[in-house]
Amino acid sequence: MFEIVHKRQLSEAVFEMGVRAPRVARKARAGQFFIMRTTDRGERVPFTFSDWSAEGGWIRFIFMRVGKTTHELSHFEVGDSVADVVGPLGIPTHVEDVGRIAVIGGGVGAAVAYPVARAMADAGNEVTVVLGARNEDLLILREEFEALPLKELLVVTDDGSAGEKGLVTAPLKRLAEAGEIDHAMAIGPAIMMKFCAATAKEHDVPCVVSLNPIMVDGTGMCGACRVSVGGETKFGCVDGPDFDGWEVDFEELMSRQRVYVDDERAADADYSRGCSCHQ
Amino acid sequence: MSPVEPDAGAAGPAEKPRHRPSRAPRTPMPERGAAERAQDFDEVALGYTEEMARAEAARCLQCRNATCIEGCPVNIDIKSFIGHIIDGEYEKGVAVLKERNALPAMCGRVCPQEEQCEIACVLAKKGEPVAIGRLERWLGDFDLACELEKRCVPEIAEPTGFRCAIVGSGPAGLACAGELVRLGHKVTIFESLHAPGGVLTYGIPEFRLPKAIVEAEIFMLTEMGVEIVTDAVIGATYTLDELMTEEGYDAVFIGSGAGLPVFLGVPGENLNGVYSANEFLTRVNLMGAYEFPKSDTPVARGRKVAVIGGGNVAMDSARTALRLGAEEVFLVYRRTEDEMPARREEVHHAREEGVEFKMLCSPSEILGRDGFVTGLVATRMALGEPDDSGRRAPVCVMDSEFEIDCDIVIVAVGTRANPLLAQAAPDLERSSRGYVLTDDEGATNIPGVFAGGDIVTGAATVILAMGAGKTSAHAMDRWLAGRSRAV
Ligand SMILES: Cc1cc2nc3c(=O)[nH]c(=O)nc-3n(C[C@H](O)[C@H](O)[C@H](O)COP(=O)(O)OP(=O)(O)OC[C@H]3O[C@@H](n4cnc5c(N)ncnc54)[C@H](O)[C@@H]3O)c2cc1C
Ligand SMILES: Cc1cc2nc3c(=O)[nH]c(=O)nc-3n(C[C@H](O)[C@H](O)[C@H](O)COP(=O)(O)OP(=O)(O)OC[C@H]3O[C@@H](n4cnc5c(N)ncnc54)[C@H](O)[C@@H]3O)c2cc1C
Ligand code: SF4
Ligand code: SF4
Ligand code: FES
Numbered sequence: 023m024f025e026i027v028h029k030r031q032l033s034e035a036v037f038e039m040g041v042r043a044p045r046v047a048r049k050a051r052a053g054q055f056f057i058m059r060t061t062d063r064g065e066r067v068p069f070t071f072s073d074w075s076a077e078g079g080w081i082r083f084i085f086m087r088v089g090k091t092t093h094e095l096s097h098f099e100v101g102d103s104v105a106d107v108v109g110p111l112g113i114p115t116h117v118e119d120v121g122r123i124a125v126i127g128g129g130v131g132a133a134v135a136y137p138v139a140r141a142m143a144d145a146g147n148e149v150t151v152v153l154g155a156r157n158e159d160l161l162i163l164r165e166e167f168e169a170l171p172l173k174e175l176l177v178v179t180d181d182g183s184a185g186e187k188g189l190v191t192a193p194l195k196r197l198a199e200a201g202e203i204d205h206a207m208a209i210g211p212a213i214m215m216k217f218c219a220a221t222a223k224e225h226d227v228p229c230v231v232s233l234n235p236i237m238v239d240g241t242g243m244c245g246a247c248r249v250s251v252g253g254e255t256k257f258g259c260v261d262g263p264d265f266d267g268w269e270v271d272f273e274e275l276m277s278r279q280r281v282y283v284d285d286e287r288a289a290d291a292d293y294s295r296g297c298s299c300h301q
Numbered sequence: 302m303s304p305v306e307p308d309a310g311a312a313g314p315a316e317k318p319r320h321r322p323s324r325a326p327r328t329p330m331p332e333r334g335a336a337e338r339a340q341d342f343d344e345v346a347l348g349y350t351e352e353m354a355r356a357e358a359a360r361c362l363q364c365r366n367a368t369c370i371e372g373c374p375v376n377i378d379i380k381s382f383i384g385h386i387i388d389g390e391y392e393k394g395v396a397v398l399k400e401r402n403a404l405p406a407m408c409g410r411v412c413p414q415e416e417q418c419e420i421a422c423v424l425a426k427k428g429e430p431v432a433i434g435r436l437e438r439w440l441g442d443f444d445l446a447c448e449l450e451k452r453c454v455p456e457i458a459e460p461t462g463f464r465c466a467i468v469g470s471g472p473a474g475l476a477c478a479g480e481l482v483r484l485g486h487k488v489t490i491f492e493s494l495h496a497p498g499g500v501l502t503y504g505i506p507e508f509r510l511p512k513a514i515v516e517a518e519i520f521m522l523t524e525m526g527v528e529i530v531t532d533a534v535i536g537a538t539y540t541l542d543e544l545m546t547e548e549g550y551d552a553v554f555i556g557s558g559a560g561l562p563v564f565l566g567v568p569g570e571n572l573n574g575v576y577s578a579n580e581f582l583t584r585v586n587l588m589g590a591y592e593f594p595k596s597d598t599p600v601a602r603g604r605k606v607a608v609i610g611g612g613n614v615a616m617d618s619a620r621t622a623l624r625l626g627a628e629e630v631f632l633v634y635r636r637t638e639d640e641m642p643a644r645r646e647e648v649h650h651a652r653e654e655g656v657e658f659k660m661l662c663s664p665s666e667i668l669g670r671d672g673f674v675t676g677l678v679a680t681r682m683a684l685g686e687p688d689d690s691g692r693r694a695p696v697c698v699m700d701s702e703f704e705i706d707c708d709i710v711i712v713a714v715g716t717r718a719n720p721l722l723a724q725a726a727p728d729l730e731r732s733s734r735g736y737v738l739t740d741d742e743g744a745t746n747i748p749g750v751f752a753g754g755d756i757v758t759g760a761a762t763v764i765l766a767m768g769a770g771k772t773s774a775h776a777m778d779r780w781l782a783g784r785s786r787a788v
Contacts, residue, residue, distance in 0.1 A: 045538050059495060065588065065597035066495075092595060106495045108532035177405050238588070238598075241493050243560040243578035248571055255564065255571065261722055274571055277672035281573040285599035292594050292606055 023103035023250055024058075025175050032162045037096055038072065043107045044079035047287060051138040053232060054117025055265055056081065059106040060064045060095050064150055068237050068259075069177040071110070072133040072163075081107070084162065090289040111240045112263045113267060115230070119146040120205040122173075123232050124197050126218055128154040128210025132163050134232055135209045142207075143171050150174045150197060154210070160182035167245035190214060191221045198225035206230070212276045219267030228269035233258050241273030252276050306450035310574055323359040323451065327429040335653040339623050342507040342591060345650060346410070354439040358386035361431045369433060374768040377401045379418055386436060391660060393583060395444040395453040396547035398437060403455075403479035403768065404472070406445055407501060409438025410510050412764050414642050447621055454525060458485035463781045466491060466550035468535045468722065471499020473556030473754025475519065476767035478527045480774030481554075486781070488527045489550070493534040499558055501763070503587040504579070506617050508624070509647075512586070535727030545749065552749045552777045556770055561719045564712055565609065569667030574601055576676035578618045578713035585621055597787070603709030606630045607677050609664055610654075610754045611641035614650060618711045619656045630656045631705060633698025635663040635695040637684050663695065665702065667710055677705040714758045716756055716760050734759075743773030744780070751777055 028040025056069040068084040087096050098104065116139050123142055127135025132153055145147045149172050155161040156178050167175050177185025177194045177296055186193065190210075197203045198221065206229040208218035215231040222229035235247040235258040247258035252269035256262065331347040332338075338345050349357065359531055367380035378397050385394030398405040412418075422430035444452050463486045467474045470492040476487045496502050501515045523529060535541060535557070544550045562577035564570055581600065584590040588598035597629035606622040608615050611634035619630045632639060632651070636662045641648060652658065662679040667676055681701035684693035718735035730738045730746040743751040753769030755761055 045533070049538065063589070063596045068750075090594075106532050108493065108495070108534060108538070110537055111534070238580060239494065241560075242721050243562070244563045244583055245564065245577040246565075246580045250571060258523060262673055274672075278571065280672070281601065282599045285593065289594040289597065289599070 023105065025103045025105040026098055026100050028082065029098070029100050029157070032084065033159050034085060036092070036160065036162055038082060038084045038133075039095070039101070040080045040082045041104065041107055042044070042079055043081050043109075046083050046107055046109045047074045047160075048076045050074040050076075050081055050110045051114035052117060052141040053134070054110040054112045055240075055263065056083075056107055056109030056111060057237070058095075058104055058108075059228040060091060060098070060104050062105055063106060064094075066106075066238055068111070068234070068240055070134040070232070070263075072136055084130055086130040089286045090293045092230040093293060094289055099101050099141075104109045108240070111259060113261070115141065115207070115232070115264055117141045118147050122150075122202060123207065124150045124152060124194060124203045124207040126152040126154070126194060126206065126210070126214075127163075128190055128208075128214040129160065130162070131208075131210030131214070131232075132161075132167075135207075136163050136166055138174065138207060138209070139167065140170055148173045149192050150176065150203065151188045152176045152178060152193050153185075154214070155274055156180045167267045169243075189217070191217045194218055195221050195225075198222060198227050203227060206267075207232075212272055212279065215267060216272035219270065219272075230264050231267035231270060232263045233270065233275060234263065235275060236281065251276075311543060320359075320363050320384075322362045323356065325356060325360060327360070327432055328353050328357040328435075329430075330435055330569055335650075335655070338508065342624055343719050344511050345508050348442055349435055349751040354386055354436060355389075357436060358383045360424070361387070362423060363387075369418045369422045371429070372418040373401075374762075374764050375401045375660075375771060377418075377437070382440065383431065383433070383436060386440065391440060391443050391751050392451075392453060394440045396455075398440055399453050399455050401771075402437075402764075404767065405439075406441030407472075407518055408764050408767070409436075409441050409509060410514070411501075412437075413762060417643065417764070420753075436629060439731055441518075443512075444763050445514065449524070452521065454521070455479075455483050457483055457525060460487070461485040461781065463487065463551045464489070464549060465475050465777060465781075466544045466548070466553045467556060468541075469493075469556040469558055469724045469754075469756075470497035470498060470519075470554065471527060471556055471558050471754060471766060472501060472763045473558075473756075473766035473770040474499070474554065475522060475750075475770070477554045477556060477753065477770030477774045478776075479522050479525065480771045480778065482522075482526045484774065484778045486778070490527060491533040491535050491539070491544075492529060492530045492531045494587065495531050497529050497531060499556075503583045504614070504617070506582065506621050508620070509617065513569050529785065534721070541722070541726040541729070541747075541750065551781055552751065553753035554723065554743070554770070554777065555745075555750065555756060556754045556766070557722050557756045558718065559718050559736075560717045561717045561762045562712070563715045563717055565664060565714060567664055567666050569614075569674075570712075572667055572669040572674045574603065574669075574708055575667060575710045576601075576713065578608075578614045578711055579716065581618055581711050584768065585625070585679050585684055590653035591625060600625065603707065604628050605707040606709040606711065607633055607664075607705055607707040608711045608713055609633050610715075611636065611643060612713065612715075613643045613647055615711075615713035616643045616651045616656075618713050620651055622656060622709065622711065623654055623656065627709070630664055631659050631707065632656055633659045633662055633664060633677070633679060633705070635661065636684065636692065637661060640692045647648055659705070662703075663696065663697070664710075668704070674708055675706070677707055677710060678702055678770045679694050679705055716755075718756060718759075722756075742777055743769060751778060
């Protein structure tokens with residue numbers, strides 16, 4: 023069992039959680055993820071590390087309540103335990119001094135972008151962060167990003183309730199056009215990554231994306247997580263999660279993410295009936 | 302030790318009457334009817350009763366030259382354990398089994414007996430061999446049904462002070478662990494999934510190998526002192542090197558299996574509804590998807606399911622799909638039934654339950670609409686000249702493509718070595734196909750690191766993996782003994 027040692031609600035549906043998992047914390051690197059099962063009947067769900075401490079023996083992650091498991095998890099409190107935590111999984115984000123880089127974090131993707139931006143800055147890069155969300159309420163980690171040694175932090179919301187009104191691709195396009203970036207890294211919903219990669223490509227800027235296909239084991243054993251990259255089938259969990267955004271077949275990824283929507287909706291509805299937060 | 306002398310005319314020992322073999326036909330295995338069992342996940346074969354076991358054991362000739370023993374990859378003293386059943390001394394029979402095989406209730410169920418011990422039985426020459434596997438299963442179940450204190454726990458040697466780490470808790474790792482604790486070493490198994498057992502847990506379905514049996518046999522190992530750490534991926538949570546240095550293990554055994562699924566490489570393979578057999582079976586067996594939404598993991602339940610392949614894995618997938626409620630399940634195989642690598646018994650069971658066999662056809666494309674599978678294009682095949690494996694190779698028949706209507710496709714055409722562990726241990730010598738290279742006793746090129754089971758041989762059988770685990774355990778024991786002398 024793995025004890026929850028930290029919990030913070032970041033917005034209506036977004037939570038930050040810390041779990042005691044010393045073995046995992048010792049090895050965690052930016053861009054990697056772990057798999058959790060909340061209970062013995064639970065599904066194996068992947069989350070990316072947003073932070074960790076080898077000395078403290080804990081890992082943190084930020085999750086959005088989207089379905090049954092994340093819904094259930096949002097009711098776990100400090101002192102409760104989850105059944106399983108396994109990791110770190112996936113190949114860490116490749117961090118080196120590449121010069122000027124834009125790190126784009128959309129929605130909960132900001133949680134994943136945070137350690138990446140930090141590692142990129144530590145490696146000596148000139149880092150511009152584009153932080154996007156549907157509205158101010160869903161904007162997370164703004165203060166944490168502000169505390170990093172960034173060149174610039176650009177905030178964008180769909181409705182203009184915070185920062186610039188629009189999509190993250192707008193500042194990305196400006197940066198690329200002005201020749202102010204040599205590299206981009208986009209982390210967020212598949213549709214956002216798709217348009218970021220396309221925008222970057224138009225300006226010949228390489229763009230790494232962090233994919234989140236459906237997974238089961240996370241160790242290369244099942245193939246649930248397969249994604250097409252440059253016409254080849256790759257396993258998201260062991261070959262990724264980072265891939266060359268120019269080459270990813272995002273349509274396929276989005277389609278594959280929807281495979282169980284009906285089941286998931288039913289499961290969450292079933293769970294919500296007995297759940298205090300839904301009247 | 303042997304209970305009775307062979308029948309070959311010699312007088313038996315004074316204290317026991319001479320065994321007179323029965324001439325009765327082989328005792329059939331009681332099974333649930335096909336219509337009933339295809340509706341649920343309960344076990345298909347019900348197992349012998351005591352009377353049946355006695356009757357079947359009585360058929361054994363107790364040969365002076367018991368050829369059956371040679372047929373068993375771990376050389377179980379078959380003659381002796383059957384002799385104990387004849388005499389009604391079941392505990393002694395269990396002890397004989399456990400001398401060689403820590404997991405008899407499992408092997409009795411899933412071993413391909415018909416091509417191992419049973420084919421080597423003298424009775425097989427003239428007629429039907431003794432049902433060795435069923436008797437082994439019966440004794441294994443007899444042991445598991447006993448109160449814990451009464452179960453047979455093999456004797457454990459004095460502690461040696463050495464610590465061994467095992468990577469993977471499939472049959473290879475479990476057998477190696479069981480043997481090492483018996484030899485007095487401290488043993489920790491590291492398993493990447495949340496439950497131990499390897500393919501026994503995530504692959505072979507409940508209706509063939511109940512998970513309660515797997516759990517009970519693994520529990521016995523932990524009673525003997527084996528420690529099992531789940532959620533530990535070697536290569537990620539720990540590297541191989543760290544096990545030997547920081548974690549202080551004196552020797553390591555790698556039994557990580559051949560878990561990487563192979564796909565067909567045809568268009569449409571990433572459509573929703575296309576599964577590797579590994580994913581499909583893992584969702585159902587390990588994650589309990591057949592109980593969704595009581596368990597949280599979903600699995601697509603098709604109306605028409607096409608399973609590609611002809612091995613045990615394909616049979617298990619097809620029969621699982623039926624149990625999930627599919628109206629029609631097709632098995633699509635490129636050769637004929639004669640060439641199918643699956644056990645005859647499983648082929649027979651699958652057919653009885655209603656799986657439809659589409660032989661001599663090979664999928665060339667998977668069709669879909671809106672991202673979901675709608676069908677399969679297959680090409681008819683004909684058998685040509687024998688290939689390297691001695692089987693006649695399938696060749697395409699020109700312009701013979703046809704469509705099969707289906708909404709789920711399960712690809713069960715084999716697995717390969719998972720590269721995860723190897724990535725983290727670049728020094729470990731591997732074949733061009735990724736399998737770990739070892740000597741006959743499982744020693745790898747890294748001193749103190751041994752390997753066995755599917756990660757060495759490629760996908761094989763439970764008992765071969767167990768045999769490899771055991772052989773390595775003894776090699777590790779000798780290696781450790783050498784070290785203690787050196788220190
Ligand atoms: C490598 C990786 C890293 C991730 N990191 C984060 C993170 O840091 N924060 C976060 O909030 N989310 C993250 N996710 C997504 C997260 O795993 C899903 O939101 C979660 O599984 C949803 O479970 P649920 O039961 O609550 O929702 P469900 O109702 O089951 O699913 C909602 C949607 O989530 C996705 N999903 C469902 N099951 C899985 C699964 N087993 N694996 C992957 N995706 C699934 C599907 O697109 C699905 O339609 C990550 C996913 C991957 C693959
Ligand atoms: C569906 C199916 C049906 C089968 N039916 C039969 C049958 O009827 N009879 C028969 O004899 N054989 C059968 N087989 C074959 C048999 O199950 C295998 O040959 C056998 O399980 C191999 O044992 P193993 O211990 O080498 O590997 P596995 O059973 O594959 O176990 C390997 C274990 O190692 C773990 N692991 C992998 N990598 C790591 C890592 N890096 N760190 C930690 N742990 C790791 C895995 O999670 C797994 O638990 C079947 C196989 C399948 C898939
Ligand atoms: S372990 Fe398998 S091969 Fe050996 S005797 Fe038992 S059933 Fe036969
Ligand atoms: S070969 Fe057959 S008959 Fe002879 S001892 Fe073995 S099982 Fe009995
Ligand atoms: S999640 Fe199973 S192979 Fe990637």
